Amino acid sequence: VARNRATVDRAAKRQAIVDAAAELFVRDGYDATSMTALARAAGVTPNTLYWYFDDKDHLLVAVLDQEVVAALAAHQTNRATTLTEQLLQTVDTLDRLNALTITVHARSQLSPTVASWHDRFHTAGDQWMLAAIRRHLASRDAGGEARVPSDADLAAIPRLWSYAIEGMVAHGLDQSEREALCALLVRQLDAL
Amino acid sequence: VARNRATVDRAAKRQAIVDAAAELFVRDGYDATSMTALARAAGVTPNTLYWYFDDKDHLLVAVLDQEVVAALAAHQTNRATTLTEQLLQTVDTLDRLNALTITVHARSQLSPTVASWHDRFHTAGDQWMLAAIRRHLASRDAGGEARVPSDADLAAIPRLWSYAIEGMVAHGLDQSEREALCALLVRQLDAL
DNA sequence: ACCTGAACACCGTTCAAGT
DNA sequence: ACCTGAACACCGTTCAAGT
Numbered sequence: 001v002a003r004n005r006a007t008v009d010r011a012a013k014r015q016a017i018v019d020a021a022a023e024l025f026v027r028d029g030y031d032a033t034s035m036t037a038l039a040r041a042a043g044v045t046p047n048t049l050y051w052y053f054d055d056k057d058h059l060l061v062a063v064l065d066q067e068v069v070a071a072l073a074a075h076q077t078n079r080a081t082t083l084t085e086q087l088l089q090t091v092d093t094l095d096r097l098n099a100l101t102i103t104v105h106a107r108s109q110l111s112p113t114v115a116s117w118h119d120r121f122h123t124a125g126d127q128w129m130l131a132a133i134r135r136h137l138a139s140r141d142a143g144g145e146a147r148v149p150s151d152a153d154l155a156a157i158p159r160l161w162s163y164a165i166e167g168m169v170a171h172g173l174d175q176s177e178r179e180a181l182c183a184l185l186v187r188q189l190d191a192l
Numbered sequence: 193v194a195r196n197r198a199t200v201d202r203a204a205k206r207q208a209i210v211d212a213a214a215e216l217f218v219r220d221g222y223d224a225t226s227m228t229a230l231a232r233a234a235g236v237t238p239n240t241l242y243w244y245f246d247d248k249d250h251l252l253v254a255v256l257d258q259e260v261v262a263a264l265a266a267h268q269t270n271r272a273t274t275l276t277e278q279l280l281q282t283v284d285t286l287d288r289l290n291a292l293t294i295t296v297h298a299r300s301q302l303s304p305t306v307a308s309w310h311d312r313f314h315t316a317g318d319q320w321m322l323a324a325i326r327r328h329l330a331s332r333d334a335g336g337e338a339r340v341p342s343d344a345d346l347a348a349i350p351r352l353w354s355y356a357i358e359g360m361v362a363h364g365l366d367q368s369e370r371e372a373l374c375a376l377l378v379r380q381l382d383a384l
Numbered sequence: 385a386c387c388t389g390a391a392c393a394c395c396g397t398t399c400a401a402g403t
Numbered sequence: 404a405c406c407t408g409a410a411c412a413c414c415g416t417t418c419a420a421g422t
Binding site for chain 3: 409413414415416417418422
Binding site: 102153167170171 | 380
């Protein structure tokens, strides 16, 4: 029916806008991408963007959601073997999205929309990291006696690791520096 | 002489501009501070700012230099006793400058001026942190046998710590979370 | 050398008007 | 409901003109 046709068109057009925004935000950065340039890339006029999104920050959040889903899917396909390799893989994934990471921090100061997305992202990320750490500890202690860090440490470590990952990406460490730091993190976890 | 008088006036006026910029950049953020508002706060017209600074990024660098000097001076006066307390004190100092920290990362992507300042800042910061770590290790091993981490670890740890500090500040950890994380860092250093 | 008023090209966003 | 052309208020920066 016409109702359905309209809904499909709207969804497709919205997706085209998000795709264009994702490419430009990642390639040129958020600030360097004007709504005018973005509209041109999506094949619409600038004000049409506001029919689909409240403002530029809401468009950023739509891009972030899409990129996170894509990154998680990529992580599912090739399961890294060791915890160190998982860490390294996360850094590599985030590397491509470096411009977005820095923008999220900057916009979180100004936009409640981006700030609440950022909060949820870290809450989910810390849980995900904690689960990976627990698996590592379990397989490490398999057969022997279980030796688990305190609850306080298990709360602090995912945070430390996420800051380390963001830091490595934001400061452009090369591959060998990343490997050294990721290995150090796991070694320090095992020494606790 | 008149030559000297002019030089003094120029320096004083430049300083007034930097002071106004420091207050507004720290309080409202870089993006939220327009050159017009900044000029008004400094008691000049907007275009006058460009007689003293090439552009807004150069003005930011002048503010950063001033704030770093002030922060170092504050650290000199009350020397923290333990390494954990020194770390915590650094986090507290940087907390006030949170808006600047995030701006430095954002502008480093767009402005070579800010990017090179950022590089120098981390080079100096890592050296400063490494020296503090070496003092800690020396006093810890005093009387016993010296037990020093590998050179690779001594290169990676200051980086990790600076990322942790930036992360704690950027993500607004409360005092108890900060204490837990700083204590963890030192504990993990000692366990190496 | 130093400072101004006025302008420039651009930005994110809005709105009256169309279909 | 959806989209447009034209406008709005603002931004960082420049420039001719004054002293």
